[in-house]
Amino acid sequence: MRRSFTRKLMKPGSSSKGKSNLPDKGSRFRLGYEQGYEQGIAKGKESFGQPFHGTSIVIPSYNQVEYLARCIESIMTHTAEPYEIIVVNNASTDETDAYLEKRSLQIRSKRLDTNHGFSGGVNQGIMMAKGDTIVILNNDVLVTPGWLTHMLRCLQSDSMIGAVGPVTNYISGDQQIAVPYKTVDQMWEYAATHFKPDETKWRQTDRLVGFCILFRRELLERVGYFDEGFRVGNYEDDDWMIRIRLSGLKLLIAGDSFIHHFGSVSMKNLGQKQFNAVHRHNELYFREKWGNPHVWVEKVRRNDSLFQNTVSSISAGSPADFFPSHVLIRDQGGQHYFLCDGAKSPCAALEDETGIRPVVLSRMDIRSIPTTEASMSEAALLSELKPPSGELADGQLVSCGDGTVYQWIKGSVRPIVSEFALKRWNLKERSLVMLPPEKLENLPHGLPIIAPPILKNPVL
Known part of the structure; x- marks a missing residue:
C-alpha cells in the first residue's frame, strides 16, 4: 500500500501541499519540444534560399516510379559527399506521388500540373536547388561507388571546366563505353572493381x-x-552544351566515374509514333535555332582577341553577352526594360500603342544585366527602336546579301546566328542596310547574337 500511496502523491497534475512547483517530466519534454520546434522553424526561415556546401541532385521524373525508387536508393547508398535530392514530378499518373510522400523527409519534391518535359522539369529543379554544385540526373540510372566524388574532383581541377559527365553503358556519343556485364547484379561487381x-x-x-x-x-x-521550346526530351541538352562552349568553358568526361543507364525509359514509354514526332520537332527546332552551331563556336575560338575577352569575362559574364542591343525586354513579372549596349533601362510598355513587343526573359537573366538609373521616355524609346531607314545607326541591321544578318553597334558588327534568332528578338520587321562585302568583312566582329530560351514557367 505504501508504494501505491507514493505513486498517487507523485501523479502528474496533483496538488499536494509541499510538492515542488517544477513541471513534471512529461511537461518539461513537451515544453522543450515546442521550443525546439519553434527555433527550428525560425532557423529554417532564416536559411531558406541560402546555398549549402554540397550538391543538389535534380531528377525530373515522369511515371516509372520503380526506376525512380531504384535511382534514389543508389544515390543514398553510394554518395559520400553532402547532397540533397530534388525530384520534379512531371504530372506523373502512376504511384510517384505516394512514393515521394513516403520519402518526404529525405527528398524535396515539386509536382507540376502538366508534363513540362525534360527542360521544364530541370528548370524547376534548378530553381529549387541550394547546393554549390548541381547534378542533373535521369530517373532511369543507377549511380555507383565514387560516382560523384570523381566528377567533383574533375570539375574542381580547373576553373575553366563548365560541366562534367560520367561514362556509362548506354548512351549516344563519347560517354558510352564497352561493358562486360549483362545483368544489374553483374554491373555492381564490375563497378566495384573498375572505377577507382x-x-x-x-x-x-x-x-x-x-x-x-x-x-x-x-x-x-x-x-x-x-x-523549354523543346518538347518532352532530346536536343535540349545539346542546346545547353553549345551555350556553355560559346562562353569559352570546357566540357569534360570523367572516365573514372561510371553510372548504369537503363536508357530512355520515359521516351520509349511514349510509343514509337509519338517518340518519332517529338524527335522530329526537337531536331527541327534545334536546326532552326542554330543552323550549324559548331561553326559559331569555332568562329569565336578562331577570333583570338574575341575569345580571350569572352574567357576573361566568365566570372562576371551573363547570357546577355550574346543578346542584341536596342531591343525591348521584360521579366516574367511584367517589368519592361530597354536593353542597350549590355545595360537595361526601365521603361513603359509600348505594345498597345506601337505593336513593338518585348522579349520575355527569366528573372535570373534580367538580374544579371546592369540597370541604368534613369527611366526612358516613350519618345526617346521610339527614336532608339526605329532608327531612320537606310542609315547606319546603333542597333541597325546590316547585311551584304550572303544570308547572314548583323547588328551594327558603334562601328562593329555582330552576326545573328539564324532567322529564328532574328524573329525571337522581334527584329524581323526592322529595315536592313546593305553593305559591300569587303566593307563588312573588314569591320570588327563581336560575339554572335543567339536566341534566348523559351520559358513556359512564370516563376523563372
Missing part, C-alpha cells in the same frame, strides 16, 4: 548528354536556363 580515382581517364569533349551533368551553381548565371 584515375585522372588519366579524364578527357575533353564537345558534347555531354543530359542523363547526368555536374556543374557549378555559377554556370547558371553565365548560361541561363534550359530552353
Whole structure:
C-alpha cells in the first residue's frame, strides 16, 4: 500500500501541499519540444534560399516510379559527399506521388500540373536547388561507388571546366563505353572493381548528354536556363552544351566515374509514333535555332582577341553577352526594360500603342544585366527602336546579301546566328542596310547574337 500511496502523491497534475512547483517530466519534454520546434522553424526561415556546401541532385521524373525508387536508393547508398535530392514530378499518373510522400523527409519534391518535359522539369529543379554544385540526373540510372566524388574532383581541377559527365553503358556519343556485364547484379561487381580515382581517364569533349551533368551553381548565371521550346526530351541538352562552349568553358568526361543507364525509359514509354514526332520537332527546332552551331563556336575560338575577352569575362559574364542591343525586354513579372549596349533601362510598355513587343526573359537573366538609373521616355524609346531607314545607326541591321544578318553597334558588327534568332528578338520587321562585302568583312566582329530560351514557367 505504501508504494501505491507514493505513486498517487507523485501523479502528474496533483496538488499536494509541499510538492515542488517544477513541471513534471512529461511537461518539461513537451515544453522543450515546442521550443525546439519553434527555433527550428525560425532557423529554417532564416536559411531558406541560402546555398549549402554540397550538391543538389535534380531528377525530373515522369511515371516509372520503380526506376525512380531504384535511382534514389543508389544515390543514398553510394554518395559520400553532402547532397540533397530534388525530384520534379512531371504530372506523373502512376504511384510517384505516394512514393515521394513516403520519402518526404529525405527528398524535396515539386509536382507540376502538366508534363513540362525534360527542360521544364530541370528548370524547376534548378530553381529549387541550394547546393554549390548541381547534378542533373535521369530517373532511369543507377549511380555507383565514387560516382560523384570523381566528377567533383574533375570539375574542381580547373576553373575553366563548365560541366562534367560520367561514362556509362548506354548512351549516344563519347560517354558510352564497352561493358562486360549483362545483368544489374553483374554491373555492381564490375563497378566495384573498375572505377577507382584515375585522372588519366579524364578527357575533353564537345558534347555531354543530359542523363547526368555536374556543374557549378555559377554556370547558371553565365548560361541561363534550359530552353523549354523543346518538347518532352532530346536536343535540349545539346542546346545547353553549345551555350556553355560559346562562353569559352570546357566540357569534360570523367572516365573514372561510371553510372548504369537503363536508357530512355520515359521516351520509349511514349510509343514509337509519338517518340518519332517529338524527335522530329526537337531536331527541327534545334536546326532552326542554330543552323550549324559548331561553326559559331569555332568562329569565336578562331577570333583570338574575341575569345580571350569572352574567357576573361566568365566570372562576371551573363547570357546577355550574346543578346542584341536596342531591343525591348521584360521579366516574367511584367517589368519592361530597354536593353542597350549590355545595360537595361526601365521603361513603359509600348505594345498597345506601337505593336513593338518585348522579349520575355527569366528573372535570373534580367538580374544579371546592369540597370541604368534613369527611366526612358516613350519618345526617346521610339527614336532608339526605329532608327531612320537606310542609315547606319546603333542597333541597325546590316547585311551584304550572303544570308547572314548583323547588328551594327558603334562601328562593329555582330552576326545573328539564324532567322529564328532574328524573329525571337522581334527584329524581323526592322529595315536592313546593305553593305559591300569587303566593307563588312573588314569591320570588327563581336560575339554572335543567339536566341534566348523559351520559358513556359512564370516563376523563372
